[in-house]
Amino acid sequence: xxxxxxxxxxxxxxxxxxxxxxxxxxxxxxxxxxxxxxxxxxxxxxxxxxxxxxxxxxxxxxxxxxxxxxxxxxxxxxxxxxxxxxxxxxxxxxxxxxxxxxxxxxxxxxxxxxxxxxxxxxxxxxxxxxxxxxxxxxxxxxxxxxxxxxxxxxxxxxxxxxxxxxxxxxxxxxxxxxxxxxxxxxxxxxxxxxxxxxxxxxxxxxxxxxxxxxxxxxxxxxxxxxxxxxxxxxxxxxxxxxxxxxxxxxxxxxxxxxxxxxxxxxxxxxxxxxxxxxxxxxxxxxxxxxxxxxxxxxxxxxxxxxxxxxxxxxxxxxxxxxxxxxxxxxxxxxxxxxx
Numbered sequence: 001x002x003x004x005x006x007x008x009x010x011x012x013x014x015x016x017x018x019x020x021x022x023x024x025x026x027x028x029x030x031x032x033x034x035x036x037x038x039x040x041x042x043x044x045x046x047x048x049x050x051x052x053x054x055x056x057x058x059x060x061x062x063x064x065x066x067x068x069x070x071x072x073x074x075x076x077x078x079x080x081x082x083x084x085x086x087x088x089x090x091x092x093x094x095x096x097x098x099x100x101x102x103x104x105x106x107x108x109x110x111x112x113x114x115x116x117x118x119x120x121x122x123x124x125x126x127x128x129x130x131x132x133x134x135x136x137x138x139x140x141x142x143x144x145x146x147x148x149x150x151x152x153x154x155x156x157x158x159x160x161x162x163x164x165x166x167x168x169x170x171x172x173x174x175x176x177x178x179x180x181x182x183x184x185x186x187x188x189x190x191x192x193x194x195x196x197x198x199x200x201x202x203x204x205x206x207x208x209x210x211x212x213x214x215x216x217x218x219x220x221x222x223x224x225x226x227x228x229x230x231x232x233x234x235x236x237x238x239x240x241x242x243x244x245x246x247x248x249x250x251x252x253x254x255x256x257x258x259x260x261x262x263x264x265x266x267x268x269x270x271x272x273x274x275x276x277x278x279x280x281x282x283x284x285x286x287x288x289x290x291x292x293x294x295x296x297x298x299x300x301x302x303x304x305x306x307x308x309x310x311x312x313x314x315x316x317x318x319x320x321x322x323x324x325x326x327x328x329x330x331x332x333x334x335x336x337x338x339x
Contacts, residue, residue, distance in 0.1 A: 005112055005144075006193035007157045008104035008339045009220060010285045015109075016338040017046060017286060018100075018135070020058035020093045021065055027327055028093070030271060034323035036068055041319050042291065042331065047078040049289040049315060054081050056138055056338075058095070058131070061086040088134045089127035094329050096215065097151035098128040099336030100135060100143050104159075105193065109339055111143045112191070114150040119210050120174030139338065146191055148184075149175035153213035153333055158220040161195035162255070163188065166203055166212040198255070200247045205229075205237050205277040207328045215332050216282050217244055221311060226252060229279050230261025236275055237264075260310060265297035269326055278321075282330035283307075286337060290314045293321035293331040 019042070022028040022035045043055055059065035069084055090098075097119070100111035113132035118125035133143050154169040170188075171181045179187075185197055204212035218228035231245050232238060241264060252259040267278035280303040284291045292307060294300040300318065308316045321330050 004105055004193075005103045005110060005191065006105040006161065007155065007163070008102045009157050009159045009223075010337055011221060012104055012159065013339060014053065014286050014337045016054035016056055017284070018056045018058070018095045018336040018338060019043070019334060020090045020095050020131075021060070021068065022093050023060045023062070024064065026092075031323050031326050035326070038319075038321055038323045039334075040068065040072055042334070043082065044073055045291060045317055045319055046286060046289070047074060047081055049317060050287050051077075053286060054083065054338075056083050056085060056135070058088055058090050059084045059086050083138065085135075085138065088131050090131050091124050091127045093327075094153075094333045095131075095336045096153045096329075096333045097210075097213075098125070098131055099152060100132040100139065100338065101152060101155070101192075102337070102339035103193075104339060109139075109141055111139055111141055111338075112146060113143050114146050114148050116151060117149050117175065119151065120172055122209055148187055148191065150188075151210065151213065152336060153210060153215040155192075156214045156218065156220055157192070157194070158223045160223050161193060163192065163194050163197045164214055164218060164220065164226070164251075165197060165199060166214050166217070167199045167201050168204065168211045169213055172211065198251045200244065200251075203240055203244045203247075205240060205279070206275045208277040209328050213333075216277060216279050216330070218248060219281050219283070221285070224255070224257045225260070225310075226257055227260045227262055227281060227307070227310070229264045229281055232264045235264055235266055260306070262306065263299035263302050265295055265299040267295045267297055267322070267325060270322070271326065276325045277328055278325045278330065280307075282332040284332050284335050284337065285314065288314055290316045291331055292316055292318045293324070294318040295322050295325060296320065 098116040
């Protein structure tokens with residue numbers, strides 16, 4: 001059976017971006033002011049760079065959200081493209097993993113959501129799991145639901161229907177029970193209209209609660225081009241990075257794809273010095289703009305220059321995400337593009 005839903009690559013047309021604002025009383029409390037400033041920079045940059053994009057922001061129905069929104073440096077037309085939604089509940093801010101997935105089938109928009117169980121039952125997620133289905137009024141379409149545990153950050157697809165994924169985030173007893181890789185491949189292909197799946201395995205950077213989401217380590221930027229975390233012998237995760245490079249090299253050789261290595265910085269918490277899973281692969285492509293997370297690291301400039309040279313058709317804009325990575329995610333994790 002041919003699927004009518006074809007998971008859209010991120011470098012296809014984007015009409016909106018979904019985010020969820022950090023709030024008091026959550027895990028963000030110890031850096032709340034800093035992370036709210038970070039969200040402000042992301043919103044201002046997106047709306048400034050793309051004059052047609054809509055930004056949907058889930059917020060808690062409190063005064064702080066209104067104060068935050070009022071503080072944004074936006075002109076009247078840009079502010080009109082920011083919609084605050086306080087009627088859709090959420091537990092956490094990582095909309096990448098529970099936001100609606102978009103289809104590219106036939107030029108018509110359709111949306112789908114899978115089960116979100118808090119990255120294998122690690123965190124409370126009851127409201128997150130329901131959020132996508134409640135967004136129909138703002139999407140202009142219903143959101144179909146499917147009984148499979150898959151987070152958006154675990155899916156990286158190109159325009160030829162090839163999915164790149166880390167098996168540890170999908171073929172997982174805490175997510176999909178005793179289902180085998182072969183069984184899950186069949187389900188994923190049918191669900192997302194895929195031609196095939198390319199798997200990596202056993203890659204999980206220190207501090208990554210997701211078990212190694214692909215959007216933190218390797219990304220399609222064209223049908224035949226992958227950018228990924230590169231090798232770094234001085235990094236505490238050097239073995240993981242070497243393994244990732246080896247696996248991706250074989251995948252790219254088999255498919256006649258190009259592989260480009262991005263630098264991998266060592267970023268530690270400003271609060272307690274723990275190693276954070278900061279990477280430059282966790283960028284967001286939104287039409288002709290690439291928002292690149294940077295961290296005040298010496299590698300920031302090199303990563304920015306590399307992507308500008310590699311992707312001259314895109315405006316590469318660095319955004320300081322030092323506060324965002326304190327909770328072990330970054331810019332792409334905090335956003336979900338809507339086709």
